[in-house]
Amino acid sequence: MRPLILLFCLLTTLACSAKPLPLADDRPVVRPAPWLEYLLTEQALDFPEAARAEGWRTLGGRSLSLGYQAHPVWVRLALHNTSTRNDWRLLVEWPILDRVELRLYDPAADHWGPLLQAGDHLRLSAWAEPGRQPLFPLQIDPGEQRWVYLRLHSKEAVVAPMQVLSAEAYQAQEMDQRLLLGLFFGAMLAVLLYNSSLYLFTRHPSYLWYSLYLLGVVVYELSLSGFGVLFLWPELGRPAGLIYAGSALWSFLAATMFARVFLRIPRYGGWVLWANNLLLGYWLLAIALLFLHPQWLVLLGTPAVALFSCVLALVTALSLWRRGNPSAPLFALAWALLIVCTAVHVAALQGALPVNQFTLRSQTFGFFVEFILLSIALADRINRERAARIRAQDALLTERELSLAAQRGVNEELDRRVQERTRELEQARHELERANGELTRLSYTDALTRLPNRRQVDEQLPLLGSDELAVLMLDIDHFKRINDSYGHPFGDRCIAAVGEVLRQQVRRSGDLAARYGGEEFIVLLRGCARGAAERIAESIRAGVEALRLEHQGEAVALTVSVGLAHGAAGGYAVEPLVAEADTALYAAKQAGRNRVGGAH
Numbered sequence: 001m002r003p004l005i006l007l008f009c010l011l012t013t014l015a016c017s018a019k020p021l022p023l024a025d026d027r028p029v030v031r032p033a034p035w036l037e038y039l040l041t042e043q044a045l046d047f048p049e050a051a052r053a054e055g056w057r058t059l060g061g062r063s064l065s066l067g068y069q070a071h072p073v074w075v076r077l078a079l080h081n082t083s084t085r086n087d088w089r090l091l092v093e094w095p096i097l098d099r100v101e102l103r104l105y106d107p108a109a110d111h112w113g114p115l116l117q118a119g120d121h122l123r124l125s126a127w128a129e130p131g132r133q134p135l136f137p138l139q140i141d142p143g144e145q146r147w148v149y150l151r152l153h154s155k156e157a158v159v160a161p162m163q164v165l166s167a168e169a170y171q172a173q174e175m176d177q178r179l180l181l182g183l184f185f186g187a188m189l190a191v192l193l194y195n196s197s198l199y200l201f202t203r204h205p206s207y208l209w210y211s212l213y214l215l216g217v218v219v220y221e222l223s224l225s226g227f228g229v230l231f232l233w234p235e236l237g238r239p240a241g242l243i244y245a246g247s248a249l250w251s252f253l254a255a256t257m258f259a260r261v262f263l264r265i266p267r268y269g270g271w272v273l274w275a276n277n278l279l280l281g282y283w284l285l286a287i288a289l290l291f292l293h294p295q296w297l298v299l300l301g302t303p304a305v306a307l308f309s310c311v312l313a314l315v316t317a318l319s320l321w322r323r324g325n326p327s328a329p330l331f332a333l334a335w336a337l338l339i340v341c342t343a344v345h346v347a348a349l350q351g352a353l354p355v356n357q358f359t360l361r362s363q364t365f366g367f368f369v370e371f372i373l374l375s376i377a378l379a380d381r382i383n384r385e386r387a388a389r390i391r392a393q394d395a396l397l398t399e400r401e402l403s404l405a406a407q408r409g410v411n412e413e414l415d416r417r418v419q420e421r422t423r424e425l426e427q428a429r430h431e432l433e434r435a436n437g438e439l440t441r442l443s444y445t446d447a448l449t450r451l452p453n454r455r456q457v458d459e460q461l462p463l464l465g466s467d468e469l470a471v472l473m474l475d476i477d478h479f480k481r482i483n484d485s486y487g488h489p490f491g492d493r494c495i496a497a498v499g500e501v502l503r504q505q506v507r508r509s510g511d512l513a514a515r516y517g518g519e520e521f522i523v524l525l526r527g528c529a530r531g532a533a534e535r536i537a538e539s540i541r542a543g544v545e546a547l548r549l550e551h552q553g554e555a556v557a558l559t560v561s562v563g564l565a566h567g568a569a570g571g572y573a574v575e576p577l578v579a580e581a582d583t584a585l586y587a588a589k590q591a592g593r594n595r596v597g598g599a600h
Contacts, residue, residue: 020078020145021164023088028169031355032077032162033062039074040066047103047112047149050074062351066158073158075150081140087167090148092134093360094160095226096120096244098153100134105147113139119153120223120241124234132174132226138164155294156245157303161348161355177357181225184368188218191371195378206378209258216251217367223247225364245290245297252309253283259313262377263320263327272316279309310339327381334373341366448492449499452514457522460512464524464574470533471581472523473563474498474540477593479519482558486551494549494558495519501543505536522578530566537562537596545594559594561585566598 021035036059045053056076066073081088092100098121104113118127118134129135140146152158165173192214199207222228223244233240256279259265265276282305289296317332341362348359444456476482476498483491499515506513506523516522523540525533544560563585567577581598588597 020080023079023081023083023140023164025083025085029163029165029173031062032164033059033064033351033355035077036064036162037076038064038066039076040069040071041074042071045074047105047151050149050151051076051105051147059351062353063349063355064158064160064162065349065351068156069154069158073152073154075152075160077148077150077164078145079138079140079148079164080145081142084142085166086139086141088138088140089129089165089167089170090136090138091163091165091170092118092136092150092160093163095133095229096154096156096223096241097134097158097160098155098241100153100160101151102128102136103149104139105149107145107147120229120244121153121238123237124229130230130234132177132230135170155241159349161360173357180361181221181227181364184221184364185218185227187368188214188221188371191375192218195375198378202382205261206258206381209254209261210374210378213251213254213258214371216247216254217371219243219247220251221364221367242290242294245294246287248306249283249287249290249302252306253280253287255313256280256283256309259316259331262381263317263325263331265316265320268320268323268325272319275312275316279305279312310335310342314339326384327377330373330377330380334370334377337373338363338366338370341369446499446515449496449502449515451499451502451521452512454514454516457512457514457516457524460524461574461578464526466570467527468529468569469567469572469574469577470523470525470528470530470536471565471567471577472525472533472537472540473516473565473578473581473585474502474521474523474560475585475589476519476544477559477561477589482556486556490549490551490556491519494556497547497549497558498544498560501540501547505540505543522581533564533566534596537564541594541596561588561593562596563588564596564598 019035021030021032023030037056038059039050039053039056041053041055043049043053053074056074064075079088090102097119099117099119102116105111106113116128116136118129118136124130127134129137138146138148150160152160192211195207195214196211198204199211219228222232223240228243229236229240233243236243256276260276260280265272282300286297286300286302286305289300314332314335317328317335321328321332344353344359345361345363345366347353348355348362353359444452444459446453476494479491479494482494495515498519498521502513502521502523506525508525508528510526511528512522512524514522523536525536528536541560541562544558547558549556549558563581563583565577565581565584584598586597588595591597
């Protein structure tokens with residue numbers, strides 16, 4: 001049995017034959033990239049199986065960056081504690097890894113330590129040590145050696161810059177980091193509030209999209225710096241993994257929309273508008289896929305499109321600068337600085353540049369400078385637009401001053417003409433009123449007899465009915481025979497003569513004598529007793545009978561028949577009373593004509 005144990009230890013030692021990283025008191029901070037080894041395998045291994053597996057490769061770079069991997073990535077590191085301390089820590093400076101699992105292996109005792117975990121898919125309370133970034137204690141006493149095995153899970157690119165440092169060095173470094181990041185977030189918050197308030201006052205879409213872009217970057221930096229998981233969503237767990245990707249995609253969408261509005265891209269059209277439209281559609285699709293099928297984002301080539309978007313934004317700004325866009329120069333400068341700082345950041349992650357706090361935070365610095373320059377560009381745009389409005393107002397005022405004298409003359413001439421026209425209109429109004437009055441009078445007067453006509457009678461009848469009323473209906477006897485014998489002109493003379501008799505006999509105020517139609521007349525006597533009405537009717541009949549009309553030397557007798565109806569005060573209806581008078585008229589004609597019917 002003992003030979004088997006020795007053989008296993010020998011195999012394990014051979015598998016872990018890399019040169020160990022010495023931990024010394026004079027080097028409290030060490031970046032272990034040159035000592036790292038990694039293993040890519042599709043097999044589901046546990047930690048002892050991974051230690052025995054073949055295919056381990058040295059990193060050969062300054063930082064661990066392996067791109068997208070469909071399966072977990074194994075990383076190991078041999079440590080030899082030559083210092084006098086045992087409070088060493090392993091810091092993974094990439095808090096957006098889904099999950100980081102760590103176990104220590106003691107080759108001398110062939111013993112595996114407990115499983116330690118961290119990552120943005122885990123609640124902060126499940127981390128080995130709560131912090132901004134995955135931090136693992138390394139229990140290595142002075143003089144001892146340990147193997148550190150890491151299993152990295154990530155649905156995004158596997159990036160894991162690391163440090164091995166003492167607890168004291170970690171505390172000092174973390175204090176400096178939090179101070180700088182706190183200043184960054186404070187400045188960004190101030191810029192965000194300022195531009196949001198400007199949007200509320202101006203309602204200009206440039207400020208809206210700038211604020212939304214800034215908000216997306218702030219959330220992105222909260223995820224990337226670890227401030228989010230430490231202070232804002234410590235117990236969110238797996239959904240926190242969407243915050244980083246979602247904020248990054250949203251930042252690109254808002255930045256594309258901000259460039260569209262700020263540079264007024266639709267005004268220029270052409271390829272800049274088509275490219276902008278395509279990018280907007282792409283980022284909207286990417287955001288939708290993030291929540292529906294996040295694995296498809298890899299198929300969309302999001303990192304390459306992100307790089308293309310940055311370059312395209314710069315090229316667009318330069319193109320519009322050449323076309324005279326006044327907002328393009330500062331925009332191009334801001335975007336160029338961000339691209340340079342991001343390139344430094346990516347180069348450090350890829351191992352092309354030294355990994356340190358400057359290179360790791362260069363993108364954060366680029367965002368800060370970009371937003372300051374964009375704020376200046378927005379302020380410059382406000383000033384230019386205000387100056388343009390002032391120039392336009394000054395030009396308008398000057399033009400108005402030059403035209404005031406001429407305008408005053410024109411106004412005086414206009415006033416004179418208006419007054420003349422007003423007088424003419426006033427005279428015309430009076431003439432029109434007189435004409436209307438005459439027209440009204442004529443419309444209510446019979447042309448032949450100059451008595452009121454039936455229209456006036458019809459309008460007066462509804463107004464009656466409260467006072468005592470007598471109604472006389474008159475008709476010229478044998479009028480058709482007169483017309484046939486002597487002609488219509490003589491007939492008209494007869495009608496006019498009867499009208500004159502009525503005008504002479506009906507004189508009281510309020511009474512009405514009118515031609516009712518053809519040879520028929522009506523008399524309305526208000527407040528008239530029946531006896532008085534009978535006398536007036538008889539007087540009218542006698543007056544007509546006394547007329548002496550001649551036609552070609554021949555005397556022509558003229559008589560009328562009269563129908564009388566009387567209504568006591570408040571005790572009658574007008575229309576039935578008129579009908580009653582008409583019936584009395586018919587009775588008078590039937591009784592021999594030239595008489596008053598309805599009299600008692």
